[in-house]
Amino acid sequence: MKQHLKNRQILSRILIMCLCIFSMPMTAQQIKYTDGNDSWNPDLLGNHRAVVEFTGKNNVAKTTIEWRRRDEKPELKRIIVQDAKTGKEISNVKTDAITRESGTIFFEPVSGKGTYYVYYMPYIDEGDANYLKGLYAKPENKADAQWVSKIKTNLADNCTLTEIQSINAFNSFYPMDVIATAAETTAIIAKNSGSSFLVFPEDRIYSIRMKNDLPQRWIQKGVQNTFSDTALKGEYLAFQLGVYATQDLNNVKVTFSDLKNSNGDIIAAKNISCINTDGVRYDGSVFANTVSVPKGKVQAMWCGIDIPQTAVAGTYTGKATVIADGKSKEITLQIKVTNEVTKNGGIDSPEKMTRLKWLNSTLAQENTVIAPYIPLEVKGSEISLLGRKLVLATNGFPAQIQTFFTPEMTSIGTKANNVLSSPVEFHFVDAAGKESLKWKNAGIKFLKKEAGTVSWESTSTSQSLQMDVTGALEFDGFLSYTVKITALEDATFNDINIHLPFEPSSAKYMMGLGQKGGDRPATFDWKWDVAHKNQDGAWIGSVNSGLQFSLRDEKYSRPLNTNFYLQKPLLLPTSWGNENKGGITITPNQKTVLLNAYSGTRSMKKGDVLYYNFNLLITPFHTIDTDFQWATKFYHKYSSIDSIVKTGATVINIHHANAINPYINYPFIEFKKMKSYIDEAHEKGLKVKIYNTVREVSNKAYETFALKSLGHEIYSPGKGGGFSWLQEHVGDDYIPAWFVPGIKDAAIVNSGMNRWHNYYVEGMNWLTQNVGIDGVYLDDVAFDRITMKRIKRVLTKDGHPGIIDLHSANQYNKSDGFNNSANLYMEHFPYINKLWFGEYFDYEKNNPDFFLTEVSGIPFGLMGEMLQDGGNAWRGMVYGMTCRMPWSGNADPRPIWKLWDDFGIKGSEMIGYWSENCPVKTSNDKVLATVYKKNGSALISIASWADADVKVKLLIDWKKLGIDPAKATITAPEVANFQPAQSFTANDEIPVTKGKGWLLIVKQ
Structure with a gap:
C-alpha cells in the first residue's frame, strides 16, 4: 500500500513536471535565421532554404527541419536539395512527414560529409511580367528506385540544421512569420484558461503579420502584461496589442488612461488612440470601426501615443485596456521619454511607424479657393x-x-x-x-x-x-x-x-x-x-x-x-x-x-x-493657358540632369522603378537621393515632378502590415496570389497589382476611398516641403475630387508650382468597365495642368471630334500631349499637342519645339478650327486649320482627316487675321520628320498627304 502510494506520488510529480515543461516558454536553442545576401537565384529555387551539415557515413542523409512555416499545405510544394560544393541539384531525394511545423528529407550526400542546401518553396512566375501569377512548383520524384530502397525506416537524423536562410533580409520569415506549433499554442491557451482572449503587446518594429497563427516569438516571451518603450519628445510612438481569440469576439476596442510620471506630469489619454477603431476619414468625417476576431485568429490593434514636445523627461506609466464582449485585459504601459526633441513628430523615420499618425490627418481639408478660381x-x-x-x-x-x-x-x-x-x-x-x-x-x-x-x-x-x-x-x-x-x-x-x-x-x-x-x-x-x-x-x-x-x-x-x-x-x-x-x-x-x-x-x-x-x-473650368503649354516641355524619364538640359525640356517627370523613386506610390525610401537630384535640377533651371498616386501601394511600404490589420479599409479584398513575397508574407485576401521584375517591387491594390488618402496628402506635403518636388505625375487616379483639392493645396503651398499632369491609358475596355478616361477623371480636371492620354488611344483612325473631346482637354480649359506610337504630330498641332520626350518611340517633339521658339508662339492667341472666329479654313472640310495669331504674323496648323492625299486652298479672312494680304508671305519652315521647307501664295493649292498636314508661317 505504501509502495503504491509512493508510486502515485512519483507519477504525480512527473506529471506536474511535464505540464510545467510543456507550458513554460521554450528554452531550447533558437534556430538561426540569416540573410542569404542574394546568393542564389530565387526564380529557380525560391526565397528560402535550410542549411544542413551532413555528418553521417553512408549514402543516405536524413534531416528533420523544424521550419515552422506559415504557408498552407507545404506537402504540395517541391523540395530541392543542392550540393553546396558543386551547386548542383541532387536527384536522389525523398520526403516524409511534410507539415507546416517540420519536414523530413532524405537525400544522397553526393560529396560526402559537408554542407547541403534544402530549398523548400521554389516557385514559377507565369503571365505578364508586370502582373505575375506566381505558382509554387509541385513535388516531383526523380529519385532512383534502387537508392530509395536502401533507406531504412529507423534511420536516425545524421544532419545538423545550422541555419535557415532567406534570399535577403526583406524576405525573411523571422521573427513574425515563424509559427508556433499546435502543441505550443494549446499549452499557452491552457495556461491562460478561462480567458476569451489573450493579449500580446508587441514593439512597432515587429509588425504582426499572421492572422491564423501565433508567432513563435510570443511563445518564447509568454503572455506579457506590460509594454515598455522609449520615445523622444514630440514623437508619435506606435505600438501593437496582438489579440488572440480563444472564442469569437465582437466589438474589440482599446481604451487608455492618462500616463503619469513620478512627479505627477501627465500625457493625457486623449493623446493615445487605436487606428483600427478610431480616426478621421479622408473627407474629414469621423471614422469609427467595429473590430471582430473569430476564434483562433490573431488581430493586431495598432495604437499610437502623441508625445507632446513639452513633455517632461521621465518614465510615464498608465493602462491600455482591451475590451471585447464585456471582458477586458489591462496592459501596463511604461514609456520612457528622453530629453531629446524630435521634429515633425518623428515622421522623418517612417521605419518606426511614426507616419501611421498621417492616417488621421485633416491637412488641407478646408475648402479654401484654389487659384485660378475666385470666391463664389x-x-x-x-x-x-x-x-x-x-x-x-x-x-x-x-x-x-x-x-x-x-x-x-x-x-x-x-x-x-x-x-x-x-x-x-x-x-x-x-x-x-x-x-x-x-x-x-x-x-x-x-x-x-x-x-x-x-x-x-x-x-x-x-x-x-x-x-x-x-x-x-x-x-x-x-x-x-x-x-x-x-x-x-x-x-x-x-x-x-x-x-x-x-x-x-x-x-x-x-x-x-x-x-x-x-x-x-x-x-x-x-x-x-x-x-x-x-x-x-x-x-x-x-x-x-x-x-x-x-x-x-x-x-x-x-x-x-x-x-x-x-x-x-x-x-x-x-x-x-x-x-x-x-x-x-x-x-x-x-x-x-x-x-x-x-x-x-x-x-x-x-x-x-x-x-x-x-x-x-x-x-469649362477655366480658360486655356496656352503659354504654360509652350513653356512646359516634359522630359518623362530619369536621366542625368545635364543630358536633359540639352534637350530643351523644362520639367522632368520621375517615374517609379528607378534609383531615386524605386517603389510604386511610396517615394519615401530613397528620398535623400531624390532631394539631391532635385536640388541639382533646380540649380540648372529645371523643375522635377514625381510619380505618386494611390491606386496601388508598394509592398516595400513600412506600414504594409499595419495597413493589412485594418481589414479591407486600405487593401481591397481579393484572391491573393501574384509575386511570391506577397503570398509568403501577406498571405491571402488581397489583389496583387503592378510588379517590377528587376527590383521585385510588388504592389497591392488600394480599396478606394479610405484613410490612406490622408496619408497620401501628408506625404505629398512632406515631399514638397522637405524634398522640393515641383508637382506630381498621376498615372490614372483612384481617389476623388476631395483628395485632389487637398493635393493641389499642399503642392502649391508657400509658392511651390504644384504642377499636376494626368496620364491615362484608354479606359474604354472590358477590364476598365468601358468608360472614357476624360469622363472618368473629369472631376479632377479643375486641378490638372496638362493631360497625357495615353496608351491605346488611336490617333490615326479617330475623327477630329474625338481628338477635341476625349484627348485634347480643350473643352475643359486644358491642353494635352500624345503618347501611343508618338501620336500624330500633324493632327496634334491642330490642338497644340506634341508627343513627350522620350516615351514616344521614334517620335521626337524637339523640331516642333524649335519651331515654337523660332516663331515666338508664346503670347500668341490660339484660335481653333472649332471657333466661329477662326480666320483660316481650307477648301476641304476634312482638312482643318487652327491659327496661332500674333501682331503681324500667324502660325497656321493644318491637318488632314481625308481618306486620301488631297490639295487644298487656304480660305483666309485677312481682316480677322490682322495681316495685309498684299504684303503677306506664306512659308513652311523645314521641320525634321514633319515637313520640308517650302513657300506658298494665298492662291496656291497646297498638297496634303493623307493623315498629315503643315505648319505655315504667315507674315507681312
Whole structure:
C-alpha cells in the first residue's frame, strides 16, 4: 500500500513536471535565421532554404527541419536539395512527414560529409511580367528506385540544421512569420484558461503579420502584461496589442488612461488612440470601426501615443485596456521619454511607424479657393463663379446654367452661353402616363455662403410625397444634389425621372455611357449594367459650355479602375437603377436636346425613402493657358540632369522603378537621393515632378502590415496570389497589382476611398516641403475630387508650382468597365495642368471630334500631349499637342519645339478650327486649320482627316487675321520628320498627304 502510494506520488510529480515543461516558454536553442545576401537565384529555387551539415557515413542523409512555416499545405510544394560544393541539384531525394511545423528529407550526400542546401518553396512566375501569377512548383520524384530502397525506416537524423536562410533580409520569415506549433499554442491557451482572449503587446518594429497563427516569438516571451518603450519628445510612438481569440469576439476596442510620471506630469489619454477603431476619414468625417476576431485568429490593434514636445523627461506609466464582449485585459504601459526633441513628430523615420499618425490627418481639408478660381458670389438666387453662373429655381434645382467663355477658350467674355433650354425638373408619372402630383414649395434656404462652397435646401410636398433637396456648389463648378424622396402614403408610379434640357448650342458633343467622345448622336438609349460597365453618367457640351452629370444614391462607393473594375464594380443605385429598369434617353428637337434619366415603374409604401442623388460639373473650368503649354516641355524619364538640359525640356517627370523613386506610390525610401537630384535640377533651371498616386501601394511600404490589420479599409479584398513575397508574407485576401521584375517591387491594390488618402496628402506635403518636388505625375487616379483639392493645396503651398499632369491609358475596355478616361477623371480636371492620354488611344483612325473631346482637354480649359506610337504630330498641332520626350518611340517633339521658339508662339492667341472666329479654313472640310495669331504674323496648323492625299486652298479672312494680304508671305519652315521647307501664295493649292498636314508661317 505504501509502495503504491509512493508510486502515485512519483507519477504525480512527473506529471506536474511535464505540464510545467510543456507550458513554460521554450528554452531550447533558437534556430538561426540569416540573410542569404542574394546568393542564389530565387526564380529557380525560391526565397528560402535550410542549411544542413551532413555528418553521417553512408549514402543516405536524413534531416528533420523544424521550419515552422506559415504557408498552407507545404506537402504540395517541391523540395530541392543542392550540393553546396558543386551547386548542383541532387536527384536522389525523398520526403516524409511534410507539415507546416517540420519536414523530413532524405537525400544522397553526393560529396560526402559537408554542407547541403534544402530549398523548400521554389516557385514559377507565369503571365505578364508586370502582373505575375506566381505558382509554387509541385513535388516531383526523380529519385532512383534502387537508392530509395536502401533507406531504412529507423534511420536516425545524421544532419545538423545550422541555419535557415532567406534570399535577403526583406524576405525573411523571422521573427513574425515563424509559427508556433499546435502543441505550443494549446499549452499557452491552457495556461491562460478561462480567458476569451489573450493579449500580446508587441514593439512597432515587429509588425504582426499572421492572422491564423501565433508567432513563435510570443511563445518564447509568454503572455506579457506590460509594454515598455522609449520615445523622444514630440514623437508619435506606435505600438501593437496582438489579440488572440480563444472564442469569437465582437466589438474589440482599446481604451487608455492618462500616463503619469513620478512627479505627477501627465500625457493625457486623449493623446493615445487605436487606428483600427478610431480616426478621421479622408473627407474629414469621423471614422469609427467595429473590430471582430473569430476564434483562433490573431488581430493586431495598432495604437499610437502623441508625445507632446513639452513633455517632461521621465518614465510615464498608465493602462491600455482591451475590451471585447464585456471582458477586458489591462496592459501596463511604461514609456520612457528622453530629453531629446524630435521634429515633425518623428515622421522623418517612417521605419518606426511614426507616419501611421498621417492616417488621421485633416491637412488641407478646408475648402479654401484654389487659384485660378475666385470666391463664389451670391446675389438672390444667382451664384456666380469663374466664367459661369448658376440660377436656382424655388425647388432648389437649376433654373439656368450659363458660361461666359469665348469660343476660343482663351478668355472670359460678357456674352452668356446658356447650357439649359429650360429648368431641370423631376417628374413623377402615374399609371395613366400623366404627372398628377401638385407640389407646394417652401423656397430656397441657404445653409452656407462661403468663398469655397454655397449650399442650400428646399422642401417640396404633395399629397403622397415629400421631396427634400439639398444642393451645394463649389468654386470650381462642382454641383452636387441630395434628393430625398419620402412616401407620405402608399403610392405607385409608372416612372420617376429627371429632365436635363440642354440648349442645342451647348450639346454639340457627348462622351460617356458607352459613347466614344465626339459628336453627340441624334438619338440615344442606354440602360444600367454595373456588373460590366463603369457607367453612371456622361458629359454633354460644346467647347465653351457643357455639363457632366452622374446619377447616384446614398450608397455610392467609388469603384476600382485601371484593370480592376470587375473586381469592385459600381453598386446599382436603388433609385435610378431600380432593378435595372432605369436608363437614359436623349431626344433632340429645334428648341432643346432633352436628356431623360428614368427609373421605371415602382411602388412605395408609406415611410419608404429613396435617394435620387446626382452630381453636375459645369464646363469649362477655366480658360486655356496656352503659354504654360509652350513653356512646359516634359522630359518623362530619369536621366542625368545635364543630358536633359540639352534637350530643351523644362520639367522632368520621375517615374517609379528607378534609383531615386524605386517603389510604386511610396517615394519615401530613397528620398535623400531624390532631394539631391532635385536640388541639382533646380540649380540648372529645371523643375522635377514625381510619380505618386494611390491606386496601388508598394509592398516595400513600412506600414504594409499595419495597413493589412485594418481589414479591407486600405487593401481591397481579393484572391491573393501574384509575386511570391506577397503570398509568403501577406498571405491571402488581397489583389496583387503592378510588379517590377528587376527590383521585385510588388504592389497591392488600394480599396478606394479610405484613410490612406490622408496619408497620401501628408506625404505629398512632406515631399514638397522637405524634398522640393515641383508637382506630381498621376498615372490614372483612384481617389476623388476631395483628395485632389487637398493635393493641389499642399503642392502649391508657400509658392511651390504644384504642377499636376494626368496620364491615362484608354479606359474604354472590358477590364476598365468601358468608360472614357476624360469622363472618368473629369472631376479632377479643375486641378490638372496638362493631360497625357495615353496608351491605346488611336490617333490615326479617330475623327477630329474625338481628338477635341476625349484627348485634347480643350473643352475643359486644358491642353494635352500624345503618347501611343508618338501620336500624330500633324493632327496634334491642330490642338497644340506634341508627343513627350522620350516615351514616344521614334517620335521626337524637339523640331516642333524649335519651331515654337523660332516663331515666338508664346503670347500668341490660339484660335481653333472649332471657333466661329477662326480666320483660316481650307477648301476641304476634312482638312482643318487652327491659327496661332500674333501682331503681324500667324502660325497656321493644318491637318488632314481625308481618306486620301488631297490639295487644298487656304480660305483666309485677312481682316480677322490682322495681316495685309498684299504684303503677306506664306512659308513652311523645314521641320525634321514633319515637313520640308517650302513657300506658298494665298492662291496656291497646297498638297496634303493623307493623315498629315503643315505648319505655315504667315507674315507681312
